[in-house]
Amino acid sequence: MAWVLLSLLLLVLLSHAPSALPATTAAATTGLRVAITRTESPSSFTFKERFHRAVQRSRRRREVLKLAKCSRHDVEGVFKWGDGEYLIELAVGTPMQPITAILDTGSDLIWTQCKPCIRCLPQPSPYYDPSTSSTYSVLPCSSPSCSGVQHLCYQNLCQYGTSYGDNTETRGFLATETLTFGRKRVPGITFGCGIWNNGTLSDSTGIVGLGRGTLSLPSQLHPRRFSYCFTPDNSSSTSHLFLGSKAKLGRRHRRGRVQTTPMLPSPPAVPFNTYYYLPIQGISLGRTLLPIPKTAFQIKKDGNGGMIIDSGTQFTIVDPAAFGVIVKKILSLVHLPVDKSSDELLCFSWTPGLHRLPEMPDMVFHFDGANMVIPRDKYMLSDPDEGFCLAIVSGNGTSILGNYMQQNMNILYDLEANSLSFADAQCDQL
Template sequence: MASIPSFSTAMILVLATILLFVSPACSANKEGANHHTEAHNGFRLSLKHVDSGKNLSRFERLQHAMKRGRQRVKRFSAMVLAEKSDSKVKSPVHAGNGEFLMDLSIGTPPKPYTAIMDTGSDLIWTQCKPCKDCFDQSTPVFDPTTSSSFANVSCTDKLCKALPRSRCSDGCEYLYTYGDSSLTQGFMATETFTFDKVSVPSIGFGCGLDNEGSGFSQGAGLVGLGRGPLSLVSQLKEPKFSYCLTSISDTITSTLLMGSLASVNSTDGAIITTPLIKNPSHPSFYYLTLQGITVGATLLPIEKSTFALSDDGSGGLIIDSGTTITYLEESGFDIVKKEFISQVKLPVADSSTTGLELCFNLPSDTSSITVPSLIFHFDGADLQLPGENYMVVDSSMGVLCLAMGSSNGMSIFGNIQQQNMLVLHDLEKEKLSFIPTKCSQM
């Protein structure tokens, strides 16, 4: 483990209705940001939070997102249980859903759609005519017969062979399930996808004729950005992407950079990099090696095995844009919780109505609260989080809460903890990098 320096506490200022954190983000790295139309297989997209446009406070947004996040964690747990069961009949399950939407166009001529971005699954899919069982979407269902660039995928194609479950009938048919009875079923095809002004031909995707379950209705389908061969990032010539997520309280969109535009200046001293670990049981996920956690100046006495990836595919920690708060294996979270209670000099609140596992009562006669710093020690990368990325306040309830929770089966590094960082996934080098960035200014 890297040496642990001493860290000062972060100061949090409680104003009338918001919490301001004295932890300014570093300036953005904008390399290549203004030349995306010239980049070969590189492009830039805006990401819209699924709750944007709704009249919600920051805390209400967090609660809505956590409700979806708990369903996602259940899906992850279902995946672990499925791996541990002896049944060979079950179809593999995937994460599905997500917290961010992207705009794209499909076909020639291009037809606009909104899709869910999901870093926890691989398949790209949209609803297609003639739809047998489809959810309502804001745009017309894609009609393959109107596009000159549409082509069916044969059963011998590598895209068909990469599917977790398929059958050969009139072309390559697929079934992709998401762990809570949600599914998409249809046939594989290739098509030209247009992202902003960049068109990418022959992208393999699922034409969904039967699409069932909850959570897909925000868009017209899903774009998988996982590590498997079916994902969008794997199908690009440069298999890398980065995103920069604005604060959950911001109305400003976040940013997604794909392919050549995702590169960053490796000489920037603010970059910290850690290896991406593979789990053969769940090859789509981005696993990181979490070696320890420091709260304030205390390196917590968490057993190294707590966040380790087990031989049976369980355990480990993934980084995920579609899960809102960080979930730690229960025994590890209990130690984190105990240390925050010890160091935060406030009475513990009843958090049952907040949806979070640790909250403190805010005193009515103070304008500033001191909270301990929080550092995640990944392999080769000590990531100190700004206060806004792990402490949230609801002034109407008078509580200050830790934006983390407990889990069983695996740990998840969520998107609240990734706010105002450019997070680069490089599938070729098998590395992940964090660059402190003011995402609203990208």
């Protein structure tokens, strides 16, 4: 398999890479601001095709998260199956080499594709070349970081490897390097230098994990908090990620006050403490609290259930029992012909000039001590040529609050207080 091929060809990499250097320690950051861009939809796809692709990506993403619970040594990640992810721009090495990676609160490992590529996926920029960097250092197998990922040892060097739910794989060296965020250079960051990569990784070079695990960017930089604000998918403006002292909720909120809810610990049955669980109590549409069974969002003994917030999943996924109640209420509010061409999505036929989009109340996610208000255009999608569709899908297991509902919302993860705060914002003005 890939491990055998990788081991046979590691001598090629070692002949190009600098000798392992003493690892440096990542300095605590006083505050970072990083640009976030959004991957664009291919123009050849219609709205409905893009919608179906987005649903499939979200469901496959959920399967990746589900599979990640099987082993504490697996590295979880979201891959670019199309549009729908947010990318951050940074640089790696000395001298600096630019990379663009998927921002992912549902994984921990930071990794990028590297030269010399035994097998690499297409990407928009040159592959990172460790042989030209004076700050690149492969970690020995004795490093504590090495035990945090699935790995093998070769000449006492840590080789990481992981597989994903869509058969995407990445393998290479676990190393330390200097990362640059804007003008801020941070040495000694542990990352994966992927030299054998298979599957799909369109328009990005790798992943930056923001999860709770030890190898994530927040865990390595040790900020007390981080925040992001996603611009809408139809906006050309740049979003931003803030870490440390720069992470705070701004004053430009369109409505309402700042809401704060505690984040729940991972269930005991989930050995890898990556995900940010939220204490969801129920969902309303307008003034109506929907009759969703309490069991729909309960965390079960086997680790399934509950709700996590994830920047790498586009559409929100809820338990089938909750989905059925939501659909019933939507059908009572929208008096348009139901499009029966899709049996897995709730879509309505809509023709501008003939039909007006219905006025619909806000959807509210009720968390412990906080209410997340979601206007119509963040839980429904509309296209003048194709239709009017619910941006929520059904899925067994853990529910996921996706990035579509998080748009134009300033969201702050307080890692010290173990809480999530949020407020409506104009993200292009932050």
